[in-house]
Amino acid sequence: MRKRKTAARAGAHLTRERILAVSARVFNRRGYHGTTLDDIARALSVTKAALYYHVKNKEELLFQCHQLALDIGMEGFHRALAQPAPPDEQLRMALSHYIEGMADQLTGTVVLLEQGALSPRHHRQIVRGRDEYEQALRTLIAGGIAAGVFVPCDPKLVGFAILGAVHWIPKWYNPAGPSRAPEIAEAFAAYLVRGLTKQPSPDLPAPRRTAAAAERGVPHDTAA
């Protein structure tokens, strides 16, 4: 796909993966336009010019982040739909995969956060991918309703609610915090699916300690 040949050289600190992961984190924290290439370079302990050896420009960096996020999301969906399971179970799987992927690989990337940040060509491509993802989600929800598993509702609005909850995760997720990615994925998927299912499903995953003890929050973006 790209010119990578013998890139895993000796002192090659800078891999495409590392650059993408760090960029995504900084983009999420400070916004695309609020992030300077020096910010990213500093987070990678290199200079700005070193980045330009690996990536074409800043916009391309953002594009790759979006593309990766979409790929993770779609992969989760395809896996879930391939399983012979009821819609609620499929939805739970798809969401769980997406959330874990976002948290682990990217520390999250927000899809199309800032309009006008991507070039028109890239914008179209990402919008197309995002629409596909949203369609898949709505179709799954509508199917669940038709099958009598889900409560009647507007799949579009509920889909937006689900995506909002998931896309917001990078805003508060702290890899060093008390909640690990799999735990979050499980809790979110359970809660978000439970709002749709007709049958009273089993209890949501409870916190490790008492519910009251969990009220102390992660400071999230306070601590930076």
Add this chain to the structure above:
Amino acid sequence: MRKRKTAARAGAHLTRERILAVSARVFNRRGYHGTTLDDIARALSVTKAALYYHVKNKEELLFQCHQLALDIGMEGFHRALAQPAPPDEQLRMALSHYIEGMADQLTGTVVLLEQGALSPRHHRQIVRGRDEYEQALRTLIAGGIAAGVFVPCDPKLVGFAILGAVHWIPKWYNPAGPSRAPEIAEAFAAYLVRGLTKQPSPDLPAPRRTAAAAERGVPHDTAA
């Protein structure tokens, strides 16, 4: 609070409210740093310098947006908690008020979207307000669990899920679109509360037409 005396003059197109509402919309679309004062001025059909007659600077504009969003949120909570109603009904009221307020008054403002955009003083103030709001939400959820109305779960994580769903609304909400604010507020509140309640609550508000017909999406940030 301000020096406004006879401001409702003849050609006074520019009111504080209008500036805030328009700024919030543009900030939400393009991000804080991605928004130039010329963008906002153009949306208001004035020049950039005219803005400086009404507001101190760009950062102050963002601060006011955040403050207004927090005020709307907290007001909804206080109203809901003042009612002698069970936790699920209180939560529904609080969320509904917040969502309608965001959509109507501001077309939404995203709380603390870009770190480092606010001055340290303003940042502290908004973080304090946001933490209060989150605490109120978690306390309400925890209370509902203790009262046996809500399913056992982690109030912190579920709270994040709810806030994410709500804060994401400005990203796709289109005042000219098919879904009006009260409808969205009702659907969201119902879905988000339903994921918590033990008793199988009545069906979610269904779309006006068939569920399948609603699958055609608003193009949202495609159309701009």
Add this chain to the structure above:
DNA sequence: CGCGGGTTACTGAACGATTAGTAGGTTCGC
């Protein structure tokens, strides 16, 4: 009634800081 000082609500132009992107040199492993 008119006229003049004062205020409100802006405009256009400029400045200064920031920052994406570049040009060209340097180091290090093979």
Add this chain to the structure above:
DNA sequence: GCGAACCTACTAATCGTTCAGTAACCCGCG
């Protein structure tokens, strides 16, 4: 000694902010 990987130092452009001016309007004074 050669090229991959990186650095230092710069440029060009954007954008927040300031500032001097100005048109329209209000109010009191003669």
